[in-house]
Amino acid sequence: MGVPEHHVADLSKAAEGSARIAWAGREMPVLAEIRRRFEVEKPLAGQRLSACLHVTTETANLVLTLKAGGAEVRLCASNPLSTQDDVAAALVAEHGVSVFAIRGEDQATYYRHIRQCLESSPTLTMDDGADLVSSLLLLGRGELAKAHPEVRALGEKLGEAGCQALVSGVLGSTEETTTGVIRLRAMERDGVLRFPVIAVNDSDTKHLFDNRYGTGQSTIDGILRATNVLLAGKVVVVAGYGWCGRGVAMRAHGMGARVVVTEVDPVRALEAAMDGFAVMPMAEAAKVGDLFITVTGNCSVITLEHARHMKDGAILANSGHFDVEIDLASLREAASEIRDVRPNVEAYRFPWGKTLFVLAQGRLVNLAAAEGHPAAVMDMSFANQALAAEYLVKTAGRLQPKVYRLPADLDREIARLKLATMGVKCDVLTPEQERYLASWREGT
Amino acid sequence: MGVPEHHVADLSKAAEGSARIAWAGREMPVLAEIRRRFEVEKPLAGQRLSACLHVTTETANLVLTLKAGGAEVRLCASNPLSTQDDVAAALVAEHGVSVFAIRGEDQATYYRHIRQCLESSPTLTMDDGADLVSSLLLLGRGELAKAHPEVRALGEKLGEAGCQALVSGVLGSTEETTTGVIRLRAMERDGVLRFPVIAVNDSDTKHLFDNRYGTGQSTIDGILRATNVLLAGKVVVVAGYGWCGRGVAMRAHGMGARVVVTEVDPVRALEAAMDGFAVMPMAEAAKVGDLFITVTGNCSVITLEHARHMKDGAILANSGHFDVEIDLASLREAASEIRDVRPNVEAYRFPWGKTLFVLAQGRLVNLAAAEGHPAAVMDMSFANQALAAEYLVKTAGRLQPKVYRLPADLDREIARLKLATMGVKCDVLTPEQERYLASWREGT
């Protein structure tokens, strides 16, 4: 096996990466089961699959599953800070996968890597935040000016027909995150989507687990590794009470913190209140918080105005997909000094005499300062990804250019497999119970 | 105001009932706000509304709101054991509402009361478990043989044309419970539904709160009043991990119990496991539980076979809508002795030497042994009911004979009102944030 096209930091880290990939694999038995089937059935044979995902040990297990299914895979990073360089190396050197990802890459490199994933003319794409698909669609629409220069360059090279061919060649895509699904639904609404997308995030076995238990634990993990601060007794402000937000709130509470929730949705705000959390606008929360964690999927959740009212020494972290939740541009401009104090911790000193600590430059703290979601939840998320890819091939030509959910029976099947691998048994409906549920005539 | 047609236990309890209705009203500010508007706008003027609901202080507040909106209301009980006789008396004697409900009524009386609610030829119905609507539809389909004799008698009196007219006169109905919605969807699927039904249960401000926080607290409350047993250190088996079940599990855990969950849905089983609960089939849980609580909406969740394996002294309670979750018929047959040991506690002594304690005859323990859901959650549930009735009038003739959800903006508005009355503020999206969420072009 020759070394394929790639751009990674250091191939010498391959062995370390392989050991860690295997360790994660231990906790991913559902994906392993799918992989065994894929090896036999080869449902992705002939597909060129380009994936823009966090390059982690869990993703490596997904990539190996897709490869086992017959796909030719290219992988680039979905976030400049989340790449695990040893994993990238192992995929290239030991598994012959084309990887384009370097931890800490700048924006130009980030988009050049996306471009390299498009250059193979993929038949399937996988996305985490929708950067790959949105780049693709900008090319397809001829909106080159709005695309990143690296992507634009590809468009110019291919020309209009080439771009059309590129987009037309895509059978469909999958999307991993809430943030990406929001963007894709906007594309669907604006009529610019050109192929079906499976919103993997919408599967129960994805968002109920990965977003909640995964984000919850890994966010706390990232913050502890970055800061080693005691959470007990601290006021932790969690911005957003979606599935990720409630995972983070639950775990911060579980570590002894007093949790304050901010929300824009009144139903969620009410749930947070009834769950025993204090709920208030960020303008008030800013004054009382010791640690702030944004998980909203929105921009400017913490602004300079909020920062002005924060306590000296407050810590700011983001666990939402993009690094726009904390308005760091404004904070940077206002700061009189910014300096590193620990890995992943920057001190922003402000003219009004206070210092705030920003973690991981406002990027996903769980991926930048820790190792991302534990494998046990990514097992289900990536089982969804693998089955979604297979489903797109099976339904080729029959789906609309819309955002779809994976069929419920596949979703449920993943749960069933997961329970089995955990050694947990549950009940099954008896025929009498099925009859009862189907009948409307039996009452009091 | 003369005393209207009624059948209640004891009108002399009216004053006591009124005081308790007012106490509950204190915790129902959202419904109170709707009532103030209804008094001015009279959106239900001319409507004959028959409601089959638990006759509690909270329901009384709903009935008064509907009456304020101009409706002529009839009320019967949705459960033979849940009627609060003082409330029934107060509604009749002090508010001129026709109530047909007596705590502990037998099945014949229960259905006679339903019949009395149908005899007014209602234009709107409200249901809690779908007994009223299913009785109505059996009449409409001429399936008199399948209806309860009391209902059948009405059908015979009205004749086929009269029955058709009765059903045709109904603009629509609302349904309060998960159980009822399951039955109504079965009716819709079988094509027997004849008018639109608003599944109030499906509103976020209903099932996320009433089912979870309401059922959770009131079930524990009912069990404590019935038994006064210490929950800390006990193994509590919760059958079902739907919204009600997770409410009960959460509160049993909150009281120090070790919770075991049984489920038939693998996704929910997995959630329960990840929430830190032990998950197992009932056949295994039966052996370890000290207290069993069924909240599945299904029948025969605890069977004689399970009972055979239970520990001596185990306690059985139900908090699901119908009294079929514990198969009491079989338990009664197998028992060598059944005797009362405390109010709402019956000891079943079995030939194999063990005794089990059954609470409230397997009926809703929160309503039979305590006072049902606290007013603060019913405030939202009944705000949904009131707005659903108004919505059915406004959309008269435009909806299909299907099960609908209340429009999301009404749902959200209820949450907003509730937050305001709790003094809780939340954030609102800035124009920049709305723009951001609508755009698909902004990425990394």
Next chain:
Amino acid sequence: MGVPEHHVADLSKAAEGSARIAWAGREMPVLAEIRRRFEVEKPLAGQRLSACLHVTTETANLVLTLKAGGAEVRLCASNPLSTQDDVAAALVAEHGVSVFAIRGEDQATYYRHIRQCLESSPTLTMDDGADLVSSLLLLGRGELAKAHPEVRALGEKLGEAGCQALVSGVLGSTEETTTGVIRLRAMERDGVLRFPVIAVNDSDTKHLFDNRYGTGQSTIDGILRATNVLLAGKVVVVAGYGWCGRGVAMRAHGMGARVVVTEVDPVRALEAAMDGFAVMPMAEAAKVGDLFITVTGNCSVITLEHARHMKDGAILANSGHFDVEIDLASLREAASEIRDVRPNVEAYRFPWGKTLFVLAQGRLVNLAAAEGHPAAVMDMSFANQALAAEYLVKTAGRLQPKVYRLPADLDREIARLKLATMGVKCDVLTPEQERYLASWREGT
């Protein structure tokens, strides 16, 4: 068996009381085991034991155990509102025990009952709050003027020598509560104690369980029965973070409330903060609380000044031993109107336009509005009481007039018995481990 001297409400309730005593007995297996031994060994033969305890089903099981041990028992109430009249009746009519206790008795009757417990010239006393012992010691010191008139009358009747004889005849006493132990230590410090007292409250198997899990659950239970309010989302202020206070805080949290703790001890305040609770002075808590629960053992924890700043509709409850924690005298004086709104709920309307609701007249809400601590914890507390009585007899003449703890091995033995009856096994030290713990030479 003739009916003994007594003063109870209604002997016709004896059967109901007996059934409830038996129900409680089911959850008191440790006490039952002691009772079986006492029946054989009769360690209390010849003792006249006067007990001032809450007259509940659990106390009845203790009394029957003491009687089985050979003691002649008299029982009066340790709180005017906590007596369960059916239990008092059952003890008198079915078990021949002299009981002097009527629910709702006034202060004169309360002290007359104490006097009647002293008139038998007890050799052992049992106390819950130290009212019996302090009355006794006032007689012994000739401080008749400071005693309640009913007690004073006894002193006058006995004369100085008689009073001395009365006190000298007491081998020792036991005390159940934190509050009583505080008073007794003050007596010891002032040199007025005349016989040894076993501070049952200080046993691990008492205060760690009864005060925490017992008070926690039963306080919530009492509040729910009295009010039926939803706790989820409410701000519950718990005054005091001793063992009782942390039990109440834990359970209020477990029901979804947001808990605020007030404390005077900085170590406990810090623990509360690190446990994730908000900690603040009552003057601030008064402004934010929806429900206030005092469990401090001190007086004037909630004053009129605090009440002035409370929200309209706030609820006040006490779960500390005496009814002095809420300064009701001042509240009553300031109120423009006080009226009953539900059993155990009084509305205090104030001239400044707000209404506060006071539960159970500021007396122990768990005993007044519910049934007191569940039997499963009282099992251990009363096992301590029974063993303490036996210990006082065994050590007669050898202990100083001081406050003692029950020997640790008895305490531990109770825990061992309790675990066994719960079917819970724990490890035992291996000889190697015992050696390891005893050696100081083995290091790194």
Next chain:
Amino acid sequence: MGVPEHHVADLSKAAEGSARIAWAGREMPVLAEIRRRFEVEKPLAGQRLSACLHVTTETANLVLTLKAGGAEVRLCASNPLSTQDDVAAALVAEHGVSVFAIRGEDQATYYRHIRQCLESSPTLTMDDGADLVSSLLLLGRGELAKAHPEVRALGEKLGEAGCQALVSGVLGSTEETTTGVIRLRAMERDGVLRFPVIAVNDSDTKHLFDNRYGTGQSTIDGILRATNVLLAGKVVVVAGYGWCGRGVAMRAHGMGARVVVTEVDPVRALEAAMDGFAVMPMAEAAKVGDLFITVTGNCSVITLEHARHMKDGAILANSGHFDVEIDLASLREAASEIRDVRPNVEAYRFPWGKTLFVLAQGRLVNLAAAEGHPAAVMDMSFANQALAAEYLVKTAGRLQPKVYRLPADLDREIARLKLATMGVKCDVLTPEQERYLASWREGT
């Protein structure tokens, strides 16, 4: 300032160490306040203080406080794996403190470093596990054969008189851990203690916080850094329910794990059960656990026999002071293969076909795989240490050779300072309340 005598890994790491020491200092305001006073009052002037502590950023802040108080300080490691080399470097190079500690040092080096701390003839010692004091006392008793060869060599060099002088020169010592206090009480009981020891561990502001909240969080932190496994849904077996154990159980539960507790003390076992945890002997827990954490202070808590029954893939970690809680010697002997799979994770493959993963070679996982207790709790523990050193000087010659607690008023003062620095206010007793608590005459 010249570089003092030292033995550390790499002085070039000093700058990094200094930055991290400052970061920890931010969370140690109580110690900072003591340091400011020490700088003025110099209470330790003329003292030679040798400390055997975990060489962490928090310890560095303590050392700087002691130095500010006038002491000449030597520091060696209390555990071969817990030293942070950058901190050791910073103390030497930037603060002129003699440090003898290298992460990963072997046992001989470990004891050579202890010897180097004794060679300065300290007047005060500080211990963490009692290795320093026990070495010292073995010298004083002439039990050279039982001492480690490195220590023995010192004894031989000093001769009998020199050893006596060495021990006689010690004013007193302090001890940080439960484990050390157990050893010291054994020394006191055996009559071998030669100077007073302040059991800092017994201070409320130490064991209630450091052991519970500190060990709780840092143990979870260490395990996550080592393994990145998802805790939600896992069965976590916590051996020991002392203060450390309940901290670990609380946090494991807070991360969504299902916690099983093993105990040898029946009272603690009962508390664990009532706290909602499953309690069972290790022999049973071994079969169900996914992750095992020992925190008992005892040896052989997990044996080869237990390991034989564990599930394939189970993870073993220790958070007790010594590495004897898991019987690794036996496991090593039985294993067919041992290999590294990740930093701090070794896979033990057994002939019966299963693999267990042992973290940090069975040493304190929080110190070996993470950074030890967060500074915010060490702030209080080390405030106790600093005040204990001062107290030993102040009381020189007046204390017995026994184990003492720090006076309660100092303990409480630390709590008060901590609350103040957290911005938390608590109530103070009013004169009326103080009077009430002191009086025994006021009753019902």
